[in-house]
Amino acid sequence: MDFQLKTLTGSQAATEKSDALIVLVPSGALAVGDALSALASAARAAGDLPDKPGKLLSLYRPEGVAAPRVVLASIGDGVPGSVRSAVLAAVRTLKGLGTKRLTLVFAGPADGAAVHSAVLAVADASYVYVTTKSKSEPRTLRQVTLGVADGNAVSSAFAEAKATAxxxxxxxxxxxxxxxxxxxxxxxxxxxxxxxxxxxxxxxxxxxxxxxxxxxxxxxxxxxxxxxxxxxxxxxxxxxxxxxxxxxxxxxxxxxxxxxxxxxxxxxxxxxxxxxxxxxxxxxxxxxxxxxxxxxxxxxxxxxxxxxxxxxxxxxxxxxxxxxxxxxxxxxxxxxxxxxxxxxxxxxxxxxxxxxxxxxxxxxxxxxxxxxxxxxxxxxxxxxxxxxxxxxxxxxxxxxxxxxxxxxxxxxxxxxxxxxxxxxxxxxxxxxxxxxxxxxxxxxxxxxxxxxxxxxxxxxxxxxxxxxxxxxxxxxxxxxxxxxxxxxxxxxxxxx
CATH class of the missing domain: 3.40.630.10 (Zn peptidases)
Incomplete structure (x- = not known):
């Protein structure tokens, strides 16, 4: 699988061309200045997106977002275990939907440990064994773009996670x-x-x-x-x-x-x-x-x-x-x-x-x-x-x-x-x-x-x-x- 790390703001993530977009939403206040943050804030206010890690809200073609499918995923306090729970749940909801290109973006700050956890969770959730099967479909997901506020700050953690995966x-x-x-x-x-x-x-x-x-x-x-x-x-x-x-x-x-x-x-x-x-x-x-x-x-x-x-x-x-x-x-x-x-x-x-x-x-x-x-x-x-x-x-x-x-x-x-x-x-x-x-x-x-x-x-x-x-x-x-x-x-x- 091809993992890429990008520095992305919320506005930039909304314009990323991909088959699906997963937004990792931390607990606490969100800066509402783009379509993704507005979606997450509105969902939270309506009670549709609880703060508990792994809780999801799936959307289809929301206004202002290029990706046809969007999954808002709560990561709670944002520690690695919470990020893993959220990413595993979100990626699994996309299985069987033909997702080849995925963008995964943190809606708040993300340190190296969180990035490391996210990469390994994507790889784990999307792994499919096919070697001795005659008619099985190979793993659909081919390219994953991970968006963070500062790519340079987490590049070493990303490299380690990619190799570990x-x-x-x-x-x-x-x-x-x-x-x-x-x-x-x-x-x-x-x-x-x-x-x-x-x-x-x-x-x-x-x-x-x-x-x-x-x-x-x-x-x-x-x-x-x-x-x-x-x-x-x-x-x-x-x-x-x-x-x-x-x-x-x-x-x-x-x-x-x-x-x-x-x-x-x-x-x-x-x-x-x-x-x-x-x-x-x-x-x-x-x-x-x-x-x-x-x-x-x-x-x-x-x-x-x-x-x-x-x-x-x-x-x-x-x-x-x-x-x-x-x-x-x-x-x-x-x-x-x-x-x-x-x-x-x-x-x-x-x-x-x-x-x-x-x-x-x-x-x-x-x-x-x-x-x-x-x-x-x-x-x-x-x-x-x-x-x-x-x-x-x-x-x-x-x-x-x-x-x-x-x-x-x-x-x-x-x-x-x-x-x-x-x-x-x-x-x-x-x-x-x-x-x-x-x-x-x-x-x-x-x-x-x-x-x-x-x-x-x-x-x-x-x-x-x-x-x-x-x-x-x-x-x-x-x-x-x-x-x-x-x-x-x-x-x-x-x-x-």
Missing amino acids: AGIEFAKEWGNRPANHCTPTLLADAAETLTSQAHIKCEVLGPKEVAKLGMGSFASVAQGSSEPLRFIVLSYRGATKDQAPVVLVGKGITFDTGGVSMKPAAEMDEMKFDMCGAASVLGVFRALGELKPAINVIGLIPSCENMNDGKALKPGDVVTSMSGQTIEVLNTDAEGRLILCDALTYAERFKPAAVIDIATLTGACVVALGGVRTGLFSADDALAKALEAAGEQSLDRCWRLPLDDEYAEGLKSNFADVANIGGRAGGAITAAKFLQRFTGAFPWAHLDIAGTAWKSGAAKGSTGRPVGLLVAYLVSRAGAVQPALPKKGRKAPAAA
């Missing part, structure tokens, strides 16, 4: 694909496409390379599938070589039957979403390639299927991880931690400033936090606080859960260094404690996105989370978004 959509796309359209090999191909952007390189390792590295835990999960595993290594270099990178590790189980410890049939189709951690890493790199922040980032994606055949991993088997630690597999459906632990060990070679793994890891996290907040685990207070702040800023929120050593008691094994599961109690925490065993060499955080990566029911589909949180964290860490180089004659520095 592209990254979220990339993550949604791969998260939504059925498992036969998103095998480990196809996921690796998707990663390779990102190398068309400046500063990004990709290396893909197969079964032989993974075996040579000693990733016995990762390989054990893949051994029951006819689809070969892939270990994807992405790198983005936006800073000097001597700057330690942030490493993102995404769980890439492209389909999870549960293995021998098989899942119930109901809703098993949703186990195509078990690679949403991997999809979020791809989405972050899609955004980084557009933003070009001054930071170095590595993306590690261990990807395979968790399937059943005569070679499949069995409960009671003991496998050896890349770190040398042995693992008793008590439940083959606790496979995500088995592939992540080897990727975390591999991350040591980059001498990282921080490592963040992202995984649809436990149903226990869904029970604890539902679909609102992502579970956050970290023993590093500074890293945890930075991620929490990024979540609040991006409206992609997380909640920190404990990592007390006592939670690891249930992982003791008589036959290996550690078991891959504890008891039912505190399952999200014991899973994090398992991963923590492989992170002693660097600051580490774990994001359990089992409740936030996708929605079920009528709205079934990937959410693209936590791309927004991660991009906000990385941009904040980089300090500022570098301005894009001109297309003609630009010289991109060598990628990592």
Whole structure:
């Protein structure tokens, strides 16, 4: 989608040629000096436009406005959450009406956070999955003009939002694909496409390379599938070589039957979403390639299927991880931690400033936090606080859960260094404690996105989370978004 930022007064917005115009109306007095402000003031006075965020009034061909359809949307106090509610509601009312060009204008002052929220809400509300549909209409909305009182003042926030929206959509796309359209090999191909952007390189390792590295835990999960595993290594270099990178590790189980410890049939189709951690890493790199922040980032994606055949991993088997630690597999459906632990060990070679793994890891996290907040685990207070702040800023929120050593008691094994599961109690925490065993060499955080990566029911589909949180964290860490180089004659520095 083509997003454009313009400095627009109310009078100028009224003359913008578009299929529809959304006017974001804040609470409080409006300066009545143009057709749009007059409409909003009159609607409010008549009680047709309450101040509550998300309340709408739709108009057709109002006098003095070029756009045939106008939607007045209340944003209340104008904070990002209120703006998001209003924009989501307004854009959804226009679905099915053939809107190709949309103008969205703030009727009052708008800061960068409000602009950021508006862009992401438009992208979210207008996203349509079409890849495996034969007769579906593609997304109608093609061009969005965002009008504010001072475009220069919010240009950085707009650029970050635009790139983040592209990254979220990339993550949604791969998260939504059925498992036969998103095998480990196809996921690796998707990663390779990102190398068309400046500063990004990709290396893909197969079964032989993974075996040579000693990733016995990762390989054990893949051994029951006819689809070969892939270990994807992405790198983005936006800073000097001597700057330690942030490493993102995404769980890439492209389909999870549960293995021998098989899942119930109901809703098993949703186990195509078990690679949403991997999809979020791809989405972050899609955004980084557009933003070009001054930071170095590595993306590690261990990807395979968790399937059943005569070679499949069995409960009671003991496998050896890349770190040398042995693992008793008590439940083959606790496979995500088995592939992540080897990727975390591999991350040591980059001498990282921080490592963040992202995984649809436990149903226990869904029970604890539902679909609102992502579970956050970290023993590093500074890293945890930075991620929490990024979540609040991006409206992609997380909640920190404990990592007390006592939670690891249930992982003791008589036959290996550690078991891959504890008891039912505190399952999200014991899973994090398992991963923590492989992170002693660097600051580490774990994001359990089992409740936030996708929605079920009528709205079934990937959410693209936590791309927004991660991009906000990385941009904040980089300090500022570098301005894009001109297309003609630009010289991109060598990628990592």
